Amino acid sequence: xxxxxxxxxxxxxxxxxxxxxxxxxxxxxxxxxxxxxxxxxxxxxxxxxxxxxxxxxxxxxxxxxxxxxxxxx
Amino acid sequence: xxxxxxxxxxxxxxxxxxxxxxxxxxxxxxxxxxxxxxxxxxxxxxxxxxxxxxxxxxxxxxxxxxxxxxxxxxxxxxxxxxxxxxxxxxxxxxxxxxxxxxxxxxxxxxxxxxxxxxxxxxxxxxxxxxxxxxxxxxxxxxxxxxxxxxxxxxxxxxxxxxxxxxxxxxxxxxxxxxxxxxxxxxxxxxxxxxxxxxxxxxxxxxxxxxxxxxxxxxxxxxxxxxxxxxxxxxxxxxxxxxxxxxxxxxxxxxxxxxxxxxxxxxxxxxxxxxxxxxxxxxxxxxxxxxxxxxxxxxxxxxxxxxxxxxxxxxxxxxxxxxxxxxxxxxxxxxxxxxxxxxxxxxxxxxxxxxxxxxxxxxxxxxxxxxxxxxxxxxxxxxxxxxxxxxxxxxxxxxxxxxxxxxxxxxxxxxxxxxxxxxxxxxxxxxxxxxxxxxxxxxxxxxxxxxxxxxxxxx
Numbered sequence: 438x439x440x441x442x443x444x445x446x447x448x449x450x451x452x453x454x455x456x457x458x459x460x461x462x463x464x465x466x467x468x469x470x471x472x473x474x475x476x477x478x479x480x481x482x483x484x485x486x487x488x489x490x491x492x493x494x495x496x497x498x499x500x501x502x503x504x505x506x507x508x509x510x
Numbered sequence: 511x512x513x514x515x516x517x518x519x520x521x522x523x524x525x526x527x528x529x530x531x532x533x534x535x536x537x538x539x540x541x542x543x544x545x546x547x548x549x550x551x552x553x554x555x556x557x558x559x560x561x562x563x564x565x566x567x568x569x570x571x572x573x574x575x576x577x578x579x580x581x582x583x584x585x586x587x588x589x590x591x592x593x594x595x596x597x598x599x600x601x602x603x604x605x606x607x608x609x610x611x612x613x614x615x616x617x618x619x620x621x622x623x624x625x626x627x628x629x630x631x632x633x634x635x636x637x638x639x640x641x642x643x644x645x646x647x648x649x650x651x652x653x654x655x656x657x658x659x660x661x662x663x664x665x666x667x668x669x670x671x672x673x674x675x676x677x678x679x680x681x682x683x684x685x686x687x688x689x690x691x692x693x694x695x696x697x698x699x700x701x702x703x704x705x706x707x708x709x710x711x712x713x714x715x716x717x718x719x720x721x722x723x724x725x726x727x728x729x730x731x732x733x734x735x736x737x738x739x740x741x742x743x744x745x746x747x748x749x750x751x752x753x754x755x756x757x758x759x760x761x762x763x764x765x766x767x768x769x770x771x772x773x774x775x776x777x778x779x780x781x782x783x784x785x786x787x788x789x790x791x792x793x794x795x796x797x798x799x800x801x802x803x804x805x806x807x808x809x810x811x812x813x814x815x816x817x818x819x820x821x822x823x824x825x826x827x828x829x830x831x832x833x834x835x836x837x838x839x840x841x842x843x844x845x846x847x848x849x850x851x852x853x854x855x856x857x858x859x860x861x862x863x864x865x866x867x868x869x870x871x872x873x874x875x876x877x878x879x880x881x882x883x884x885x886x887x888x889x890x891x892x893x894x895x896x897x898x899x900x901x902x903x904x905x906x907x908x909x910x911x912x913x914x915x916x917x918x919x920x921x922x923x924x925x926x927x928x929x930x931x932x933x934x935x936x937x938x939x940x941x942x943x944x945x946x947x948x949x950x951x952x953x954x955x956x957x958x959x960x961x962x963x964x965x966x967x968x
Contacts (some may be wrong), residue, residue, distance in 0.1 A: 461700075463614040463631035465649035473628040477606060490597040492640070499640035500593060508672035508915035509580070509821075510803075 447471070511933040512764040515954050516698070518708040518755065519620070520748065520926075521559060522714035524772035525550050532742060536749035538756060539928070542765060546930035549942045555876050556823045556888055557771035557921045558635065560594060563621045563709060563942060566770065568601040569948035569963035573877025573884060577622075579821065580638060583883035586833050589806035595638060596623050602960075604948050605629050608722075609703050611957055616697050616706040618665075619690060634700060635692075638713060639666050659696040660689035671715040672915025676737055679719050684747070687706065687712035691751040695758040705951070708840065709770075716744050717773040721919035728775045729910065764954065765930045772922030772938060778910045779899040780858065780891045782818035784828075785907050789854065791816040797902035801913055807947050811836035816851065820900025821883070822921045826851070827888035848872065848886065855889055861908040866892030871925060878964060894920050929968070942968050 455467045464470040492500060504510045528830040529548065533540060541549075554565045554572055560580040561572045572578055577594050584592045592598075599622060605615040607631035617633040618625065624635035626648035633648040634656065646666070647653040656664040665686035687710055694708040723737035731800050737765040756765065783804045786792035793813035794804070809817060811829060815838045819825040829845055831837035839847050852870040860866050868891050873884040891898055898921050912918070927942050933956070945965030952959050953967040 462612070463585055463609075464628060469649070471631075473609060476627065477602070477610060478846035484743065490595070492595055496640040497593060499586065503640070503667075503669075504580075506670040507667070508670070508912070508917060510914070 512515045512931055514703070514760060514762075514764045515705055515764045515766065515951065516755075517705075517766040517768060517951070518752065519563070519707060520711035520713050520767065520769050521563075521621075521709060521711045522717050522773050522921070523748075523769040523926050524717070524773060524774070524775040524922060525774075525924060525926050526774075527741070527745060532745050536745055537766070538749045538753035541756075542752070542767060542930040544930075546765075546928065546932055547939065548928045549939050550924040551768060551927035551942050551944060551947075553771040553921075553944050555871055555923075556890070557894075557923050557925075558620050558822055559714065559770055561622070562770035563602075564599055565602045566768070566944045566947050567620065568599070569606075569945045569965040571877045571945070571964060573873055573880040574964075578825070578873070578882075578884055579889075583827075583885075587829075587835060587884060588809070588811065593638075594622060594631060596625055596627055604707075604951050605633075605705065606962075607952055607957055611955065613955060614702055616694075616701060616703045616708075618694050618697070618706075618708040619711070620707065620709050625772045627839040631703065631705075632697060634664075635666075636709065637667050642666065656693055661703070663689060663826070664693055665689050666742075667711055668715050669718045670915075671911065672765065672917050673690065673719075674720065674916060676723075679715070680737075680740060683712045683715050683719075683744075686710075686715075686738055687747075688753065691755060692875030695755055698755070700760045704955070711746075713744065713748065714767070714773075715921035716741060717919040718917045721773070721775055725775050725866065729777065730734035730918060762931065763863060764932050765928075766947075766951075767926065767928040769925035769927075770944070771948070772925045773919045774895065775920040776897055776912075776918050776920040777860070777892060778908055779820075779897045779912060780824070780866075781899045781901065781904045781907050781909060781913075782824045782865060782891075783902050784904055785858070786816050787902070788820060788907065791851075792818075795903060801901040801903040804900055804902050812838070815839050815847075816887075818898065818900065820898045820931075822897050823894065824889040824891055825885035826855075826889055852887070855887075858891065860892070866896060868957045869893055903954075915947065939968060 455470055459470050545690050553587050554562045561575050561577040581591050581593055594876045605617050608615050615631035621637040624639040626633045626635050635646045639646045663844040668686055673679050690710055720737055722728045723735050724741040742884045793810040794808050795810050815829050829838045842870045855870050856868050857869045871888040873880045901913040943965055946968050947966050949959040949963045950968040
């Protein structure tokens, strides 16, 4: 999960503006704010499930064990 | 007018217990009702934790969410399933809209919020979080404070509840509930927030683990057993937690208490795949000596038209020509086949031959749309008085112990809803829909309700 991120460049003045905007807000960083805004816009489109949405194999194994203990599986 | 709203979600809390005889002993619940109104809350079809809470938070039905349970078919290939997580939620939640309106939220324990996504505020994910080793909060460093503010150990969910060690189960449920309420109150007192919501799973785990001990009408009830008063005592405990939480709120905060579905006694389980085998609709390569989960690898697809899944309700899947790899039902006959099967399922008897009142739903009739790959039928066995057992090898259709561990409560269609200090006269409503809650929250903050939300402002 840790290596599936990419770097995107945005204009510095925009970045500075975002920094100001999130100051004192509940957003942890400019990156988080940008991710929120992009997801917010994206979800309006007919976004479909993709493989990258799936749990990682390790997460899935842990979850299955948990669900089995809870009697769901 | 109140400016802040807090929602306390109590998974599975059920109207007949919360509004029944015990209400006299619950001063805090009574205080909330006196300051506003109470209603029954009609849940999603089916009334299960995933997708119910997410339907409540988006005002979208399970078909629009494309989530029919926590495990869903990814395609019409046999056994091609995926487990949902927050990234599959493509619809906007209440806190998405609040964040967009620069309002700050505390979101704790709502099922299907793992992995946590950024928001204007704080989020602690819930049920379906793989373990506490992962990043399960937003921002991630909140995780390191949680144990401390929860009084030692923040518990996402109990490790098991369908266990024979009832004392341990009970102790785990209390530890989990206390920790979550304590952590939530700490955040209410120390953080900036406009909207706060928490969901406690304890009542759900408690109902499933202890129903037979408490309900004298239950087939397996033993009068005078040591756990007879456990559910009653837990409701009184929840009332005390509610009281302490109300004390932690700034004056003039509006309060909602809500569950995602109700609970009722489980008469037994219908082994849905045993039934389908008996009806000649399902054929397996090897019938096991003892009960085991029906594996899609064990199904003889060339001789199978229907298979089913277990759970609080049954999911029925059809093997259709041109849709499934080895489809057996001609597509042209599908409509008639479904109508016939519905009739047969609705005639299902109990072990004495009496009709149990099964209800059958077709996703295309009950949802505004059906994204992803829905089951072909959603079946409430005995109107949810019976659960669905998916295992084969039972050599009978009716069983009276759950096939995935002791459980004697099923989910009921209606949960609870209380709204106190809303800032306007209480509405006289007997029932609200689960889809009405998100629009009502947005309306509270003066945010226009998006047209695609299917509920209405209460």
